[in-house]
Amino acid sequence: MRVFITGAAGFIGSSLVDRYLELGHTVVGYDNFSTGQESFLEGAAKNPRFQLVRADLGEFETLRAAMRGADLVLHLAANADVRFGTDHPRRDLEQNTIFTWNVAECARLEKVPRIGFSSTGSVYGEAAVIPTPEDCPMPVQTSLYGASKLAAEGILQAYSEGFGIQVFIFRFVSILGERYTHGHVFDFVKRLGTDPTHLHILGNGLQRKSYLYIQDCLDAIVLAVDKAEGKTNVFNLGTDEYCELNDSVRYICGRLGVQPEFSYSGGDRGWIGDNPFIWLECSRIRALGWKPKLTIRAAVERTVDYLVSSPELLHARD
Numbered sequence: 422m423r424v425f426i427t428g429a430a431g432f433i434g435s436s437l438v439d440r441y442l443e444l445g446h447t448v449v450g451y452d453n454f455s456t457g458q459e460s461f462l463e464g465a466a467k468n469p470r471f472q473l474v475r476a477d478l479g480e481f482e483t484l485r486a487a488m489r490g491a492d493l494v495l496h497l498a499a500n501a502d503v504r505f506g507t508d509h510p511r512r513d514l515e516q517n518t519i520f521t522w523n524v525a526e527c528a529r530l531e532k533v534p535r536i537g538f539s540s541t542g543s544v545y546g547e548a549a550v551i552p553t554p555e556d557c558p559m560p561v562q563t564s565l566y567g568a569s570k571l572a573a574e575g576i577l578q579a580y581s582e583g584f585g586i587q588v589f590i591f592r593f594v595s596i597l598g599e600r601y602t603h604g605h606v607f608d609f610v611k612r613l614g615t616d617p618t619h620l621h622i623l624g625n626g627l628q629r630k631s632y633l634y635i636q637d638c639l640d641a642i643v644l645a646v647d648k649a650e651g652k653t654n655v656f657n658l659g660t661d662e663y664c665e666l667n668d669s670v671r672y673i674c675g676r677l678g679v680q681p682e683f684s685y686s687g688g689d690r691g692w693i694g695d696n697p698f699i700w701l702e703c704s705r706i707r708a709l710g711w712k713p714k715l716t717i718r719a720a721v722e723r724t725v726d727y728l729v730s731s732p733e734l735l736h737a738r739d
Contacts, residue, residue, distance in 0.1 A: 422446045425491035425533070427478060427524060428498030430457025432600045433539060433638065437495055438465050440639045446470070451487055452498065453477040458734070461600055478520035485527040493646065495537040496524045501566070501603070507693050513569035521573035525580045537589040537646055540574055542631075542657065542701050543567030543694075544592060552702035555592070555655045564694030574655075581653045588652070589645055594659035594701055597720040598635030599727045602734065605666070606721060609673050610728045611735050617679040623691030626667040626683070629698045631659045634720035637713035641706050648709045657701035660713050672718050676725040 424441045428434035429450025434457070441448050447470045450462065454475065465471040474487040478498055488494060500516040521538070528536055544567050545553050546560040562568040574590050581588040595604055613620060641658050649656075674681065689697045715723070728735055 422492045423449065423490055425449045425451065425488050425494045427451045427494075427496045428457065429473065430454055430459065430461050431497060432602050433596060433635065434497035435461035435465070435600060436635050436639055437497065437642065438462065438471065440643060442468050442471060444643070448472070449474065449487060449491065451476065451478075451484070456602070458600070458602070458737075478516075478523055481523055481527070484523060485530060488527050488531050488533060491531065491533045493535045493537065494524060494528050494533050495642070496521060497539045499539065499570075507565065510565060513565040517566070517569035518572045518576070522576050525576055525586070528586060529580060529584050533586070535587045535589070535646065536577060536580075537642060538573065538577055538591065540570045540590050540592045541567060542592050542594050542659065542699050543696065544571040544574065547696055547698075551698060552700045553657070554702040555657055555705055563696060566694065578653045588654065589649060590653065590655045591642060591645070592655065592657050592701065593638065594631040594633050594699060596635055596638050597632050597724040599723070600635070601724050601727065605669065606673060606724045607728060607735070609670065610677070610725055613674070613677055613679055613681060614735065617677070618681050619684070620670065620681045621684045621686070622666065622670065623686045624666065624688055624695070624697075625685055626665065626670065627697075628666045628690060628695070629663050629700065630666065630669075631663040631700045632717045632720055633659050633713060634715040634723065637715060641711045644709050644711050645706060656706045657703045658706060659701040659703050660717060661703070662717055663700040664717050669717075669721055672721040673725055676722045677729070
């Protein structure tokens with residue numbers, strides 16, 4: 422099988438590259454390296470079944486040519502900076518919605534039969550149903566990121582109905598693990614490395630979130646693409662547990678062996694669009710035979726260990 426992966430140098434994208442190469446497939450990676458890391462593809466670059474295309478998803482003809490001959494497209498490229506979405510309102514529209522249309526249209530023109538898409542649990546906004554199932558009523562959108570991903574889902578669903586492309590939509594909780602490059606674990610490990618005596622936390626620390634380890638996430642994606650039979654297949658991906666932000670902070674500090682003083686900005690959320698409670702109901706993907714192997718605590722601790730062993734990554738954005 423020939424697999425085409427956008428965002429191939431990113432956290433999840435590069436991990437999928439490695440997974441599909443391990444499974445014996447040919448992989449074409451596509452990335453503009455605006456946030457992707459060269460080091461994440463060092464192993465893949467040595468594999469004769471891997472090809473890298475350095476280009477932007479806005480380069481339509483380049484994208485179409487790179488996708489030619491693919492049996493499966495996995496669209497991971499996106500602007501994932503939820504926190505600062507209101508500072509750059511057009512960025513989510515262009516990078517998450519319009520570029521998803523580019524991917525869908527190139528797939529149609531090149532007769533690619535299947536597209537997998539990395540969506541987000543943020544599309545549920547502040548859900549009235551907890552844990553939140555895939556078919557719950559959609560509330561008001563609370564972030565430009567979530568709104569742009571939901572619009573992209575709609576485009577892919579319409580392409581599935583109109584052109585017969587089989588679509589897989591994955592609504593993730595926050596993913597943790599090796600190659601993790603942004604989010605609260607990253608920020609806290611970096612800050613505690615500079616000052617282990619104090620940690621400032623956005624919100625009140627009582628925000629409740631679910632997290633999923635990267636290899637468990639990959640297991641779910643590969644399984645769904647292999648087994649799901651519907652035209653449009655929507656899957657929540659998460660664990661059957663959640664933790665408070667304060668719990669996660671304790672896991673991080675315990676792993677680092679530090680005991681800082683905490684301060685809080687206050688309020689029940691860290692920023693505009695921060696959902697104070699995210700917990701997804703995942704029986705649909707479990708019905709295919711999947712279940713996560715790592716607990717949230719184990720995923721946080723593995724992420725801390727990885728970041729400590731990768732100081733160059735922690736300070737790359739400095």
